[in-house]
Amino acid sequence: MSSNETPRGPVDSSRVPRYAGPATFARLPRLDEVGRADVAVVGVPFDSGVSYRPGARFGGNAIREASRLLRPYNPAQDASPFALAQVADAGDIAANPFNINEAVETVEAAADDLLDTGARLMTLGGDHTIALPLLRSVAKKHGPVALLHFDAHLDTWDTYFGAEYTHGTPFRRAVEEGILDTSALSHVGTRGPLYGKQDLTDDEKMGFGIVTSADVMRRGVDEIADQLRQRIGDRPLYISIDIDVLDPAHAPGTGTPEAGGLTSRELLEILRGLSSCHLVSADLVEVAPAYDHAEITSVAASHTAYELTTIMSRQIAAAKADKDAK
Numbered sequence: 383m384s385s386n387e388t389p390r391g392p393v394d395s396s397r398v399p400r401y402a403g404p405a406t407f408a409r410l411p412r413l414d415e416v417g418r419a420d421v422a423v424v425g426v427p428f429d430s431g432v433s434y435r436p437g438a439r440f441g442g443n444a445i446r447e448a449s450r451l452l453r454p455y456n457p458a459q460d461a462s463p464f465a466l467a468q469v470a471d472a473g474d475i476a477a478n479p480f481n482i483n484e485a486v487e488t489v490e491a492a493a494d495d496l497l498d499t500g501a502r503l504m505t506l507g508g509d510h511t512i513a514l515p516l517l518r519s520v521a522k523k524h525g526p527v528a529l530l531h532f533d534a535h536l537d538t539w540d541t542y543f544g545a546e547y548t549h550g551t552p553f554r555r556a557v558e559e560g561i562l563d564t565s566a567l568s569h570v571g572t573r574g575p576l577y578g579k580q581d582l583t584d585d586e587k588m589g590f591g592i593v594t595s596a597d598v599m600r601r602g603v604d605e606i607a608d609q610l611r612q613r614i615g616d617r618p619l620y621i622s623i624d625i626d627v628l629d630p631a632h633a634p635g636t637g638t639p640e641a642g643g644l645t646s647r648e649l650l651e652i653l654r655g656l657s658s659c660h661l662v663s664a665d666l667v668e669v670a671p672a673y674d675h676a677e678i679t680s681v682a683a684s685h686t687a688y689e690l691t692t693i694m695s696r697q698i699a700a701a702k703a704d705k706d707a708k
């Protein structure tokens with residue numbers, strides 16, 4: 383799509399029942415139907431990096447199915463994300479389930495290809511291992527990025543069974559590789575038991591600030607979003623969301639659930655409070671539909687991806703308008 387073409391939006395649910403036809407994210411066109419996209423929604427069906435319950439390989443398609451009910455206007459951000467920019471479903475990255483190192487390389491190469499077209503990525507996981515290759519790819523384009531990491535877990539552990547690439551270790555690897563801007567790293571929603579106090583000391587040394595799940599409850603979403611916005615400033619920002627940041631009541635369908643998490647309302651509101659940040663790409667991981675009930679988790683995930691997509695679309699439209707005015 384050239385910059386003055388109208389984006390092709392979702393299938394109209396008043397003409398074609400929303401439960402008909404194969405699922406793409408939000409019933410948007412596939413990338414091959416539109417040629418190029420400003421925001422590419424891409425699945426990564428990979429879960430060979432998990433430490434507990436497997437099944438996140440089915441997350442992307444569960445989110446696509448649940449996203450049939452999304453509507454084109456987002457009142458919370460006063461925007462029609464799929465009219466402001468071309469958002470398209472880029473399908474799945476086929477990663478080797480039997481070789482984690484190879485899978486990590488595959489994801490990085492596929493992300494490179496998509497980013498090279500000028501698209502921003504909204505990646506649907508897959509387990510949290512995939513954040514590392516995605517960050518590598520984003521950093522090639524933008525340099526070290528600010529990171530907002532929504533998760534019950536730190537995911538800055540060192541190794542599991544000697545393995546460096548797992549869903550509990552992507553952000554330690556990313557810090558070691560120098561692909562994160564260590565002046566703007568935050569975890570949001572952490573809680574639950576750790577291996578030892580040293581986990582927190584190590585994490586702090588890497589540069590992370592922590593907003594715990596209890597902090598969100600005590601201080602409220604507006605204050606938290608303000609604090610995060612100030613820390614991020616106008617740096618290029620990557621947001622990584624592990625759906626287990628939500629309480630198991632709001633997201634039972636995940637592999638390593640922890641009690642005492644955010645409500646989906648809190649997560650969505652914090653994201654809306656970040657709409658002015660320079661969001662260059664995002665991922666949403668760890669949806670494991672086999673443990674879900676009535677699509678609770680995948681509905682929450684589809685709305686989360688919708689807010690992230692809206693943030694990106696608004697910025698793309700604003701940048702285009704700026705350029706056209708010059």
Ligand SMILES: N=C(N)NCCCC(=O)O
Nearest residue numbers: 433510535549550638668
């Ligand atoms: N990234 C997620 N979801 N979990 C990490 C948990 C690592 C552990 O089992 O200690």
Ligand SMILES: [Zn+2]
Nearest residue numbers: 534535624626
């Ligand atoms: Zn987690």
Ligand SMILES: [Zn+2]
Nearest residue numbers: 510533537624
């Ligand atoms: Zn995680």
